[in-house]
Amino acid sequence: MTETAPAPTETTESVEEFAARARAWLADNMPPIDPNNPPEHDRGEEEPWLRARELQKKLYEGGFAGICFPKEYGGLGLPIAYQKAFDNESRCYELPIILNTPTFTICAATILDTGSEEQKQQHISAALRGDEVLVQLLSEPSGGSDLAGVITRADRVGDKWVINGAKTWSTSAFAADYGLMLARTNWDVPKHEGLTMFLVPINSPGITLRRIKQVNGSVEFCEEFFDNLELGDDAVVGEVGGGWQVASRQLYHERRAVGGGSEFASGIGAEGKSDVPIDYVALLKKTGQADSEHARVLAGRALVHRAVREQLIDHVYHGVLDGSLPPAAGSIIRVTHAETHHLEFDTALAISGSSGVVDGGDDVLRFGERYLSRQTAALGGGTTEIAKNIIGERILGFPREYAADRGVPFNQVKRNKS
Amino acid sequence: MTEDANPERLLFASTTQSFLEKEASLARLRELHAAGASFEAGWWQRAAELGWTSLLVPEDLGGGSVSGDGVADLALVAELAGRTVAPGPLHPVSTVLAGLVEAPENHQDTIESLISGEAVASWAVYEPGKPWAPLNTSVTATRTETGYRIDGVKDRVEAGVESAVLLVVAQHEGAVRQFLVPTDAPGVRVEPQRSIDMVKSYARVHFDGVEVDDSAAVGTAEQTAGLIARQSQIAQMLQCAEVVGILDTVLAFTIQWGFDRHSFGRPIGSYQALKHKYADLKIWFEACRATTNAAVAEVASRSAGADMAVSVAKSYVGEHAPGMLQDCIQLHGGIGVTWEHDLHLFLRRVTLYRSMFGTPEDHNLHVYALTEHLEPAS
Secondary structure: OOOOOOOOOOOOHHHHHHHHHHHHHHHHHEEOOOOOOOOOOOOOOOOHHHHHHHHHHHHHOOOOOOOOOHHHHHOOOOHHHHHHHHHHHHHOOOOOHHHHHHHHHHHHHHHHOOOOHHHHHHHHHHHOOOOOOOEEEEOOOOOOOHHOOOOOEEEEOOEEEEEEEEEEEEOOOHOOEEEEEEOOOOOOHHHHHHEEEEEEEEOOEEEEEEEOOOOOOOOEEHHHHOEEEEOHEEEEEEEOHHHHHHHHHHHHHHHHHHOOOOOOOOOOOOOOOOOOOHHHHHHHHHHHOOOHHHHHHHHHHHHHHHHHHHHHHHHHHHHHHOOOOOOOHHHHHHHHHHHHOOOOOHHHHHHHHHOOOOOOOOOOHHHHHHHOOOOOOOOOOOHHHHHHHHHHHHHOOOOOOOOOOOOHHHOOOOOOOO | OOOOOOHHHHHHHHHHHHHHHHHHHHHHHHHHHHHOOOHHHHHHHHHOOOOOOOOOOOOHHHOOOOOOOOHHHHHHHHHHHHHHOOOOOHHHHHHHHHHHHOOOOHHHHHHHHHHHHHHHHEEEEEOOOOOOOOOOOOEEEOOOEEEEEEEEEEEEEOOOOOOOOEEEEEEEEEEOOOOOOOOOOOEEEEEOOOOOOOOOOEEEEEEEEEEEEEEHEEHHHHHHHHHHHHHHHHHHHHHHHHHHHHHHHHHHHHHHHHHHHHEEEEEEEHHHHHHHHHHHHHHHHHHHHHHHHHHHHHHHHOOOHHHHHHHHHHHHHHHHHHHHHHHHHHHHHHHHHHHOOOOHHHHHHHHHHOOOOHHHHHHHHHHHHHHHHHHHOO
């Protein structure tokens, strides 16, 4: 498996020159937006995905897609400084932000690490052209945090793989072309050893897709049911029986991406109004607390934590690159992301007072509504508790948690109460 | 420590570190405390000879830094000093020098004596009963025929008893100004104040009709707010850097304890409740380091964002460090609350710094005010 390494510099163009060229190109080609009031992109609707594909196509044609992806797969092969410069220049333009995660930061990054040459040629390029949206089909209704315990099965029948089972919590799978799907191909070996990763065309016969409605009304997540879905050997990513190695790369990329530390994300804008950072100055003004020292201290603290989160992302990113921190340090970003979200949502709720729970016509109720979904940040991309296990065990080196299924053939492992 | 691999800086770091390990050990700290002393003058002069006091001073004023980035080098010294919660007037001397080098006229001799370590100086900025508000002073400077007369009281002056000269913030004709006042001038009375630190001492200083020459003024009225901002940033940045050194050391031996200490036949670090506490400590530590590095870089480059970056770091580090030390004490169990264990030496210093030069709450207010100014509500 190849590590995702910073691409070698193969350009004579300096970061500043690149930024200037991007600035001019963006002005001529991309729709301008107010970054504090971006167009609403509800990831649960179809339209934003069509829009994102169009915008991605424009980026590709303009030569600004996949800045950190290798050239041979349609990217530019440049170091992260170029991506950051582009992010900075593109702040006031509409970008296909919703394609960042999971398509680019997790799926394309994992295919780059573990896929066959054909898979890289086909899927990374297609995603960069705006022709493919990629998703992850990992979690299962019976699974929770124990991802390696998946029970979706892939059985060998002739020269085909036949898939049966169910997946859940698949981000925007309804809008996707392909999904990275983890299935069990061998039940006679311990759980991590009997897995294989497949790249599944979402619109195949044999897949039934259903939306999941969340507390905040979002229908972005999906669940999928597989009934005798047939796949060929070309759908296998990595080795048969090597699915856990591929999934581990996905988890690694996911933790970095969810925390905001991926070089494969392009554009740093909000995904939509609900994703815009809380404007505390406006909120204090609106709630008549512009001069309240108490409210100002609360808001100031949230701003401090927000700033430190950004500094930490930068610090960990460079720490992992220069080897002063292990790759598992992505979990540090992951936990901080959740804790900063908590603090921000809690702070906004506190400042909002009763306007956050009864609509006073001042648009403050949304902070109460946002609060209801607070825990999503501590659950998505693996829970905060799992991330803390990872930090304790893989960064600090403490003994692993006891697992009753370690080394036991999977068909002998107790599952739930069965 | 900074990741910078500059060979001169690495040599400077190793020299500083071995000096601190030999000459400023935790055992030495306990001896100084038992003797009721803050630091030895001779020891400080040797520290000065290593270059600690010249880092913020340009070469034409007799200073210089190893890497060309004196602020970063100084932060490195503070971080290394944190590993043994070293004694000494590094912070007050550096803070005064940060101001003097911006307005060196008439003060070359003072700068020279501070660089050599022969003299110690401190910033007299706090006033009794008042929170951190460096521009808000009730000490007065009144015009005399040959200079100024200083009246009023300052307190929380670090190393005030050991200082030969104080940089005093006072108001003069409606403007905030700073004056260099020798502590042996008639009318100056220095009264020691106890702190919770083992060795860091403070003083309340009374100025009763203290006469100084015209040349005692540091900078012009127009310059003063800028000088005070710079001095504040240096003082606060040094605290953050020293706390990072403290946390690095304490976490290292507390994590080791998690492997070595067994309960019910298992290392305590194998229990998930404790493992998660260790994970939190690691997360907060990296965040403290990240925000401190960012603040040091902004102060070093004198960026417009330095004020914000320093307040962000000071708030975050001040909010987390004392609680992290308490968590480390909890992880040690009963031994952690004994006088013999070194944990309290570190806890004392981080608790002191939490509340000096602005509490986290003060800095949260400042960050809010800066944000309000930069991004007025639409």
